[in-house]
Amino acid sequence: MAGFLGRLRSALSVRTVARQVFSLQAAIVVLLVVAAVVALVLQSRADSEREARNRSLAVAETFANAPGLEEALAGPDPTAVLQPRAEEARKASGVDFLVAMTTDGIRITHPDPAQIGKRYIGTIGPAAAGGIVRETVTGTLGPSTRAVVPVTDAEGDVIALVSAGVTLEAVSGVVDHQLPLLLGAAAAALAVATFGTALVGRRLRRQTRGLGPAEMTRMYEHHDAVLHAVREGVLILDGDGRLELANDEARRLLGLSPDAEGLLARELGLAPDIARLLASGRAATDEVHLAGDRLLAVNQRPTDPGGGPSGCVATLRDTTELQTVTGRADVAQERLKLLFDAGLEIGTSLDVERTSQELADFAVPRFADFVTVDLADPVLRGEEPSGGAAMRRVAFRGIRDDTPLYPPGKLIHFVPSTPQSLGYGSGETVLEADMTAFSGWQAQDPERARRLVEAGIHSMIAAPLRARGVILGVVTFWRSRKPEPFEHDDVTLAEQLGARAAVTIDNARRFTREHTLAVALQRSLLPRALPEQNALDVAHRYLPAHAGSGGVGGDWFDVIPLPGARVALVVGDVVGHGLHAAATMGRLRTAVHNFSSLDLAPDELLWRLDELVTRIDQDESGGGGGAPVTGATCLYALYDPGTQLCTMARAGHLEPVIVRPDGSAAFAAVPGGPPLGLSGLPFETAEIQLPEGSGLVLYTDGLVEDRTRDIDEGLELLRRTLAHPGRTPEQTCSAVLDAMLPEQPSDDIALVVARTRALGSARTATWDVASDPSAVGQVRAAVARTMAEWGLEEESFTTELILSELVTNAIRYAAEPVRVRLIRDRALICEVSDGSSTAPHLRRAATTDEGGRGLFLVAQFADRWGTRYTADGKVIWTEQPLLTGTSDNDR
Numbered sequence: 052m053a054g055f056l057g058r059l060r061s062a063l064s065v066r067t068v069a070r071q072v073f074s075l076q077a078a079i080v081v082l083l084v085v086a087a088v089v090a091l092v093l094q095s096r097a098d099s100e101r102e103a104r105n106r107s108l109a110v111a112e113t114f115a116n117a118p119g120l121e122e123a124l125a126g127p128d129p130t131a132v133l134q135p136r137a138e139e140a141r142k143a144s145g146v147d148f149l150v151a152m153t154t155d156g157i158r159i160t161h162p163d164p165a166q167i168g169k170r171y172i173g174t175i176g177p178a179a180a181g182g183i184v185r186e187t188v189t190g191t192l193g194p195s196t197r198a199v200v201p202v203t204d205a206e207g208d209v210i211a212l213v214s215a216g217v218t219l220e221a222v223s224g225v226v227d228h229q230l231p232l233l234l235g236a237a238a239a240a241l242a243v244a245t246f247g248t249a250l251v252g253r254r255l256r257r258q259t260r261g262l263g264p265a266e267m268t269r270m271y272e273h274h275d276a277v278l279h280a281v282r283e284g285v286l287i288l289d290g291d292g293r294l295e296l297a298n299d300e301a302r303r304l305l306g307l308s309p310d311a312e313g314l315l316a317r318e319l320g321l322a323p324d325i326a327r328l329l330a331s332g333r334a335a336t337d338e339v340h341l342a343g344d345r346l347l348a349v350n351q352r353p354t355d356p357g358g359g360p361s362g363c364v365a366t367l368r369d370t371t372e373l374q375t376v377t378g379r380a381d382v383a384q385e386r387l388k389l390l391f392d393a394g395l396e397i398g399t400s401l402d403v404e405r406t407s408q409e410l411a412d413f414a415v416p417r418f419a420d421f422v423t424v425d426l427a428d429p430v431l432r433g434e435e436p437s438g439g440a441a442m443r444r445v446a447f448r449g450i451r452d453d454t455p456l457y458p459p460g461k462l463i464h465f466v467p468s469t470p471q472s473l474g475y476g477s478g479e480t481v482l483e484a485d486m487t488a489f490s491g492w493q494a495q496d497p498e499r500a501r502r503l504v505e506a507g508i509h510s511m512i513a514a515p516l517r518a519r520g521v522i523l524g525v526v527t528f529w530r531s532r533k534p535e536p537f538e539h540d541d542v543t544l545a546e547q548l549g550a551r552a553a554v555t556i557d558n559a560r561r562f563t564r565e566h567t568l569a570v571a572l573q574r575s576l577l578p579r580a581l582p583e584q585n586a587l588d589v590a591h592r593y594l595p596a597h598a599g600s601g602g603v604g605g606d607w608f609d610v611i612p613l614p615g616a617r618v619a620l621v622v623g624d625v626v627g628h629g630l631h632a633a634a635t636m637g638r639l640r641t642a643v644h645n646f647s648s649l650d651l652a653p654d655e656l657l658w659r660l661d662e663l664v665t666r667i668d669q670d671e672s673g674g675g676g677g678a679p680v681t682g683a684t685c686l687y688a689l690y691d692p693g694t695q696l697c698t699m700a701r702a703g704h705l706e707p708v709i710v711r712p713d714g715s716a717a718f719a720a721v722p723g724g725p726p727l728g729l730s731g732l733p734f735e736t737a738e739i740q741l742p743e744g745s746g747l748v749l750y751t752d753g754l755v756e757d758r759t760r761d762i763d764e765g766l767e768l769l770r771r772t773l774a775h776p777g778r779t780p781e782q783t784c785s786a787v788l789d790a791m792l793p794e795q796p797s798d799d800i801a802l803v804v805a806r807t808r809a810l811g812s813a814r815t816a817t818w819d820v821a822s823d824p825s826a827v828g829q830v831r832a833a834v835a836r837t838m839a840e841w842g843l844e845e846e847s848f849t850t851e852l853i854l855s856e857l858v859t860n861a862i863r864y865a866a867e868p869v870r871v872r873l874i875r876d877r878a879l880i881c882e883v884s885d886g887s888s889t890a891p892h893l894r895r896a897a898t899t900d901e902g903g904r905g906l907f908l909v910a911q912f913a914d915r916w917g918t919r920y921t922a923d924g925k926v927i928w929t930e931q932p933l934l935t936g937t938s939d940n941d942r
Contacts (some may be wrong), residue, residue, distance in 0.1 A: 434562030
């Protein structure tokens, strides 16, 4: 045995890495296939049994509703008539037995004639009461899956029972027939998986050149020796900018510590420009950087374009001897460094004025003593610059503030002889080397020009800010401290600084234009005023994101009055910023309005909204089936002041906060569904009883998320801020924003605070109506008395007529219980509920028709009418306008 193990170990040791990986993958594939076969067999058996249950129920219901069955049961010999029909139906449907029986369980038909007249074995009680029985029991044919359904007459009474079933032996037979097919499919899957594993092993063998572990180790040692022997520094960094390897020359040139591997580039103690280059991972060719007293030429290339791992490789060469070639090398290096730093420090935001100020701040004092930036006024509004030399000073920076230069914010009309006007008109940089000569620049303001020269400013460069062929303004560099004037080499540097800043300013200008359009579109799509309703006292706040943070987003809110004095509160958030997010928000808000007009439950409304977002994604992705284009969240809350019940559902949105009348605040436990457009599954609802005076707070994530705090901290801060009794909704909104609003919001903020009101009993009246046409007169009399008590005698006749028609229809066509509710709100609301889910249809009756005019009359006399469905049936409602209206104090 020991000799066998030794030989096995020896065989494995000479295997290549590829062969070892192949063996391991093949073993894993076999285990996965075996597990898949077992799962398929179990699933097949479960599916077969479920199919048997469904088939037995379908056959039983079909036979129970067959024409002529009731007549046969009433005949003198039901068995003689029904036995052949039952056997024919049994054979045609593939069930094992189909039995008709009396309500007491005495068989009328059976596949075995000897069983006719005997008692049925199984449960029949629920079926005899009008229900359905589905069970698995042992009968005369053995264990079977069966269903028992009632046979009813024209009045709905149960007169007989029908049972159909399939024996478990037959189900097992179906599974046995499927087993060879499953095993064959598993074998085919194993063959395909083995073939794929072999291909993977073959590719690995090619990549490792068929080498074993020992040979690969030896090759690595040779490569490592060569790497550390070359006289050029080599650095290898991973995708996160972390140093993975540095050879001896790189350690010497950069002064790296022995434990430098594993540190980020910015943690290696390198010069800032080299550290930024290594951390960025960008490609670089012979870039010259200063490292201590050495001048290094750096080359850097990413490692992933050729299919390698993420990261980059940098090589370093010591070029310190180049400093002796010319005395201007330091100047060139300084200017190169200046331009490199300008690219990092100018243009950190998409704000025109901030970018202009960054240009001025960067150039002082590294290049000039004073810098002014003047832009055409339309640029600040995101528009194309117009003709003329009128520009507004948007940025200033100097080594001191007490200068005669124009201050920021001033609109300056430059005369044609000034360098600023010449540069803006021609697009060429203008150098005024000796301002004391007063060669024409002073014509703008002679007195101010004299004071400038007296202040020591003696030279200037006016460089136009050109981007994409458009001149946006002029940047002017002024010199006073250094006695030498600006030179032509300085003109080139000024142009390069201006060109870098101009591109960023133009990007900011374009973004400003888009932001302005998006804000205008967003404002037009949001509600401008809250609708009048009595169920809730509502206050709201909406704050768009700061322009420099990516533009306006897609947050929205809504307050939607619904029939029955109910009110829906909606808050949603579309992912992204800009015009697309604002437009999508408008589409979703309109969809919510349309769906709410159908009086859908919150969970069903979100489900329909989810389908809409999915269709929007399909349209915008061109049907390619790629990643979703639209991401959105939504919270829908429906409050009924009559029951004081709030029903809520959410799709990926943050939980609302409920503030009790005593001031305690807590997050509502609303089941969290996935965001819209991602699932296609139903959403769950939560029903919460809210005492009168409770607060309901809905918000978007921009309120609680911030760069300076975690979202959990923001949620807790919101809860503590809301935990305060006695505040009005307006006071609550102000308190929340004062406590939580960041200085520059990076996302839109929508906040809705509602305080609940109850629909008093003095404003409602409810009657239960018996299923008897004579009850209509009693309802009319009760309604007339109630209308008189409310002082609405003028509307009494119309209301009685409407309720007469609705109650008559409910008694005649619907099911019990029938109930009437009258609500005096801003309108007079009539509700008739019944236990049927059949929707009424408005139609126009012909002159010869005896019916069909009820709903037509209701529609003519009522201002609005409709139907909403409940868990127990439906409610038909109407609204009639009240001449006197209803104030909040009357409630």
